[in-house]
Amino acid sequence: MTWVLVALGGAVGSTIGALLLRRPSSALLVTATAVVCGLAGMMSAQHVSSRVTAVVGYGVLGSAASMVAFALAAPMWVGGDVPVRSTVSAAKKVGMYCAVGVTFALLGYLAVRGGTTLYRKLT
Template sequence: MTWVLVALGGAAGTALGVFVAQRQGRRLAWTAAVCALMGAFGAQKHSASLTALVSFGVLGSAASMVALGVAPPIWLDRGAILPTALRVTKRLAVYCAVGVTCALAGYLALRGGTTLYVKLR
């Protein structure tokens, strides 16, 4: 049953990735939001079914939007190989840095808020 939930969540995450891929100017913001949600979801204890569906399924597939955000390689001639490789590497580094930073921020925001709520209660 867990694999079915992961597959269903993956289909939803892929649909989200295709939706975001059509939005040319907002891919980085969507990637940041999805990674922040993944970090926040990782901060809490959930049932195995919910974790399979949301974390591994939807957010795991939607996080692969990083691959959609990378510039497609265009090999025109031998002189274009190095500039294209550098452009793809730079864009991938930016997407990974934003994703990791937002995942950490989401995790820390939820953990910090939970801790503050428990201490002030």
């Protein structure tokens, strides 16, 4: 049953990713990466049912993250230094998106954990 829920969430996430990334720009890709990773961080800090985690955490967010990864594919160049330029370009893009992803995943996690801790201390 869990795999069916993950598949349904993946279909929803792929649809959302395809709609958002019809005309990818750098700002849109960075924003989509930040939102997906922030929500994934929030999901990891939240104790919800395994069914909700399967649909939203693994299904929707996992497939939306893969849509962002596909949009990162660099165009091919023609020339003698193609492997070097392609590798450097891909490394720069992946490094930037990884930094954004890790930062927003941490912020999402800390927002939930900090909010929960504050709520417990105040009540």
